[in-house]
Amino acid sequence: MKVLKFGGSSVAKPERIRGIVDILKDYYASGDHFTVVFSAFGGVTDSLIEMSSIAATGDDRYGEAFQAFAKRHQDAIKELLPAGDLRKETADKMKKSHEVLKNLLYGIFLVREASPRTMDYVLSFGERSSAYIIAQTLRHAGIPAEYLDARKIIRTDKNFSSAKVDFDKTYQVIRNYYTEHPKVQVVTGFVASAKGGLTTTLGRGGSDYTASLIAAGLQADAIEIWTDVSGVLTADPRRVKKAFTIPMMTYAEAMEMSHFGAKVIYPPTLMPALHKRIPLYIKNTFDPSFPGTKVSEESSRDGVAVRGISSINNIALLTLSGSGLFGVPGISARLFSGLATEGVNIILITQGSSEHAISFAVKPDDADKAKKAVQKAFEYEIERGVVNAVKVERELSVVAIIGENMRYQPGISGRLFQALGKNGINAVAIAQGSSELNVSVVIPREDENKALNALHEAFFLSDYKTLHLFIVGVGLIGSTLLRQIREQNEYLREKLGMEVKVVGMANSKKMIFDVEGLELDTDWKKRLKASETKADLAVFVGRMRDLNLSNSIFVDNTANDKIATYYEGILDESISISTPNKVATSSSYQQYQRLKAIAAKRGVQFHYETNVGAGLPVISTLRDLLDSGDRIRKIEGVLSGSLSYIFNNFDGSRPYDEIVREAKEKGFTEPDPRVDLSGKDVGRKILILARETGVALEAKDIELKSFLPEGAMEAESVDDFFQVLENNQDYFAKLQADAKAEGKVLRMIATLEGEKASVGMQAVDTDSPFYNLSGSDNMIVFTTDRYRERPLVVRGPGAGAEVTAAGVFAEIIKIGKFLS
Known part of the structure; x- marks a missing residue:
C-alpha cells in the first residue's frame, strides 16, 4: 500500500487535475495498491478565511466571495466530467454541500463572530469539495474510487484549528475502514473529527499529516507527497536560484529543515512516518518522472556533510544577563517555566560558558509577552541590580546548516563563519546542538538572502562562485571591461569556478539593474539607453546596498570626484571596490588611511592598481x-x-x-x-x-x-x-x-x-x-x-582602454579568489 497526497498547487486548475488522473492511472495499471489524499483547490482555504472574516464584520459582501467559491467548483465539474449522470450527480452534491456553507456564513454574519470551532467547519468545505470532485473524476477515468471524508477515520481532541490526534483510536479506525472498503479511497486532507462528531482541523501542513496518519495506520510501504517542486531542495529556490534537489535525507534532517522554514514538509507529517519507519518521498506533480527526495531512517553514503540550508525569516532575540546568573542552579528552569506559563515557544537558545547571559529567540509577536514573563520571573534579581533588564533585539533571522554527517567532518563551522564574514554578515548569536545535526546563526534580517546564497556557495558550490558586479562608467574603459568579461566568462567558469555577473550599470545619464545578470553583448547598450531610470549615484549605491547580494563588487571606471566620496560607505557595507579613479587615493592622507582601515575592518578588498600604471603591476x-x-x-x-x-x-x-x-x-x-x-x-x-x-x-x-x-x-x-x-x-x-x-x-x-x-x-x-x-x-x-x-x-x-580594463578585470578576479 502507498499513500499519495497532492497539495493545493497540484489541484489548482482542472488541467492540473487531469495530469494527476494520468499519474494515478499509471499507478492503477501497474497494480499498485494505493490511497490518495487531496488538499483544497489552490487558494480556496484563503478564500474561505476571507469570506468568513468579511461575514464576521457584518458586511454582506461575503456573498460575493462565496459565489466565486461555488462557481469555481461548478466550473471544475463541467471541465472534468462530460455531460451525463455522473456530472449531474456531482454538481447536485456540491450544490447541497455549498448551501450548507452558505447558511453557515449567514450565521457568522448574524452573530458577528467566527469562533475557532466554526472556522474549522468552514475550512473543511475546501478539502471536502476538492476530494469529492476528484473522486468522481477518477471514477470517470476507470479507477474504482470512493470519496472518504477523513472525519470518519481521524479522531482528535477539541483543540480547534490545531487538533491533537488520538493515535491509537485513529489507527484502529483506519485499519477497520480500509478493510471494509477495498476500493481506492480518495481522502480529504486537513480535516478530522472530535468526540460528538465535531469538525476539527490539523493545522499547518494538515493534508500531509493526514497522509502520514493513514500510512501509519495501514503500515504502508511508502508515503508520497506530491507538490509543485522537485523534492526537498538544498535551500529555498525563491531566494537561492542555484538550489537543487536533495536525493536522500534522514527523518532527523528533514525535521530540522522543516523546523527552520522549509515549506515542502511539515514536522507533524514526519512523526507517524518516523514512528512506523515508513519512507516518505517528495515528488513533483509537474515532473512525475523526477525521483524527488526520499526521507527515511537510511543515512546517505555520499559523504556530504551539510544536507541543506534553511532559515526562519523573522525572529526577536531576547537576552537575560547579569552577574546574578553565574553559578546559580535553576536559572534555566525558571526562565523556561515563565515562558511556558505565557505560552511562548522558544525557537533557539544559547548560553555562554561564563553563564553570564542567556539568549533565546521567539516569534516577533511573542517578544513583548516573553519579555514581561522573564522580567516577572526574575523580578527580585532585577530590582537588586544583579540581573539586567531583558534586552530585546528585533528584525533578525536565523539561518541554519543541517546535516547528520557534520559531526564527522571537522571545519564545518569554520567554513560557515568564513562565508558569512567575507560577505560582511555579523553573527548576533550562535547555537549548536550536542548532536551536531545543525549549526544555527542569528543574523540581521536584511542579510538573510545574502547569507543563504553565501552559505549555499560555500557548502554546495564550493568550486563555483558568482561575483556580482555594479559598474559605474561604461565609456571606453567600461565598455572594454564588459567585452573582456564576456569573452572570458566561459574560461573563468571552467578553470577558476567563477562566474562574473554584471547586475548593475550606470553612465552619466541612465542606470539599470538586473539581479539575474545583464547580457554583455551589444544588448546592454540598448537596455541602458532605453532605461527610464535617470542616473543618480546616491540611488545607485542605495540600490546596490539594498539588494545585498553575496560577493558584491563596486567598479568605478570614471575619474569623477563625486563618486569617490561614496567609497567609504560602500566599503562599510562590506562591498569590495576596484577602480582606476585616482581621486580617493590621492585626496587627503587621512581619507586614504580611513578607506584602507574600513576595508581591513570589514574584511573586504579595496584595489586601485590601475591608479598608477594602468595594467602594469x-x-x-x-x-x-x-x-x-x-x-x-x-x-x-x-x-x-x-x-x-x-x-x-x-x-x-x-x-x-x-x-x-x-x-x-x-x-x-x-x-x-x-x-x-x-x-x-x-x-x-x-x-x-x-x-x-x-x-x-x-x-x-x-x-x-x-x-x-x-x-x-x-x-x-x-x-x-x-x-x-x-x-x-x-x-x-x-x-x-x-x-x-x-x-x-x-x-x-x-x-x-x-x-x-x-x-x-x-x-x-x-x-x-x-x-x-x-x-x-x-x-x-x-x-x-x-x-x-x-x-x-x-x-x-x-x-589605453585595453590595458586599463584588463587591470581592473584582474582585480575583480583577485577579489573573487579572496572571497573563495
Whole structure:
C-alpha cells in the first residue's frame, strides 16, 4: 500500500487535475495498491478565511466571495466530467454541500463572530469539495474510487484549528475502514473529527499529516507527497536560484529543515512516518518522472556533510544577563517555566560558558509577552541590580546548516563563519546542538538572502562562485571591461569556478539593474539607453546596498570626484571596490588611511592598481617588496602614457605642438592636455606610491617643476593653449636641441626619495633606464636594499582602454579568489 497526497498547487486548475488522473492511472495499471489524499483547490482555504472574516464584520459582501467559491467548483465539474449522470450527480452534491456553507456564513454574519470551532467547519468545505470532485473524476477515468471524508477515520481532541490526534483510536479506525472498503479511497486532507462528531482541523501542513496518519495506520510501504517542486531542495529556490534537489535525507534532517522554514514538509507529517519507519518521498506533480527526495531512517553514503540550508525569516532575540546568573542552579528552569506559563515557544537558545547571559529567540509577536514573563520571573534579581533588564533585539533571522554527517567532518563551522564574514554578515548569536545535526546563526534580517546564497556557495558550490558586479562608467574603459568579461566568462567558469555577473550599470545619464545578470553583448547598450531610470549615484549605491547580494563588487571606471566620496560607505557595507579613479587615493592622507582601515575592518578588498600604471603591476610589486622586508630607497617613473608618447616622439623632426595635438587626437591625453602637461596627474600617481611606502604626503607636498612657457596654463581655452605652444616653437626646439647636444633625451619623470617627491622634465643619457623608452610605455624603477646595483624595472603600456580594463578585470578576479 502507498499513500499519495497532492497539495493545493497540484489541484489548482482542472488541467492540473487531469495530469494527476494520468499519474494515478499509471499507478492503477501497474497494480499498485494505493490511497490518495487531496488538499483544497489552490487558494480556496484563503478564500474561505476571507469570506468568513468579511461575514464576521457584518458586511454582506461575503456573498460575493462565496459565489466565486461555488462557481469555481461548478466550473471544475463541467471541465472534468462530460455531460451525463455522473456530472449531474456531482454538481447536485456540491450544490447541497455549498448551501450548507452558505447558511453557515449567514450565521457568522448574524452573530458577528467566527469562533475557532466554526472556522474549522468552514475550512473543511475546501478539502471536502476538492476530494469529492476528484473522486468522481477518477471514477470517470476507470479507477474504482470512493470519496472518504477523513472525519470518519481521524479522531482528535477539541483543540480547534490545531487538533491533537488520538493515535491509537485513529489507527484502529483506519485499519477497520480500509478493510471494509477495498476500493481506492480518495481522502480529504486537513480535516478530522472530535468526540460528538465535531469538525476539527490539523493545522499547518494538515493534508500531509493526514497522509502520514493513514500510512501509519495501514503500515504502508511508502508515503508520497506530491507538490509543485522537485523534492526537498538544498535551500529555498525563491531566494537561492542555484538550489537543487536533495536525493536522500534522514527523518532527523528533514525535521530540522522543516523546523527552520522549509515549506515542502511539515514536522507533524514526519512523526507517524518516523514512528512506523515508513519512507516518505517528495515528488513533483509537474515532473512525475523526477525521483524527488526520499526521507527515511537510511543515512546517505555520499559523504556530504551539510544536507541543506534553511532559515526562519523573522525572529526577536531576547537576552537575560547579569552577574546574578553565574553559578546559580535553576536559572534555566525558571526562565523556561515563565515562558511556558505565557505560552511562548522558544525557537533557539544559547548560553555562554561564563553563564553570564542567556539568549533565546521567539516569534516577533511573542517578544513583548516573553519579555514581561522573564522580567516577572526574575523580578527580585532585577530590582537588586544583579540581573539586567531583558534586552530585546528585533528584525533578525536565523539561518541554519543541517546535516547528520557534520559531526564527522571537522571545519564545518569554520567554513560557515568564513562565508558569512567575507560577505560582511555579523553573527548576533550562535547555537549548536550536542548532536551536531545543525549549526544555527542569528543574523540581521536584511542579510538573510545574502547569507543563504553565501552559505549555499560555500557548502554546495564550493568550486563555483558568482561575483556580482555594479559598474559605474561604461565609456571606453567600461565598455572594454564588459567585452573582456564576456569573452572570458566561459574560461573563468571552467578553470577558476567563477562566474562574473554584471547586475548593475550606470553612465552619466541612465542606470539599470538586473539581479539575474545583464547580457554583455551589444544588448546592454540598448537596455541602458532605453532605461527610464535617470542616473543618480546616491540611488545607485542605495540600490546596490539594498539588494545585498553575496560577493558584491563596486567598479568605478570614471575619474569623477563625486563618486569617490561614496567609497567609504560602500566599503562599510562590506562591498569590495576596484577602480582606476585616482581621486580617493590621492585626496587627503587621512581619507586614504580611513578607506584602507574600513576595508581591513570589514574584511573586504579595496584595489586601485590601475591608479598608477594602468595594467602594469606597480602597486602590487611595491607591496610585495615591502611585505617581504625590503627597504625602498628610491622610486623613479615615467608614469604617464600621454607624456611618454609626447616626449618619445619629440626628436626635433616635428614641432612640439604638433606632437601634442597628435597625442590628443589619438586619445592619449585628456581633452585638455594641460591636465597631463602640468604634471598634476603624474603628481597624484607618485603621491599614491609614496603613501604605499608609508610616507604620509599630501598633494601640496609634491614639487611640480613646470617646463611650459609663460601663459600656457593661463590660456582661456584649449585652442588658446595650442596657440601658446605654437608661438613658442623655438623654446621647445631649444630644449630638445640642448639635450641632444649632450647625448640626452627629454623625459617627464616622477621621483620619490625619502620623504620628498617631485615631478619634472629631465634630460637623461644612455645610462638611464628611461633613455630607450618608446611609444606610450610607462616605466617604474625601484631602487631598494635588494635591488641597489641593478634596480627593479616595471615597463609596459601605461595608457589605453585595453590595458586599463584588463587591470581592473584582474582585480575583480583577485577579489573573487579572496572571497573563495
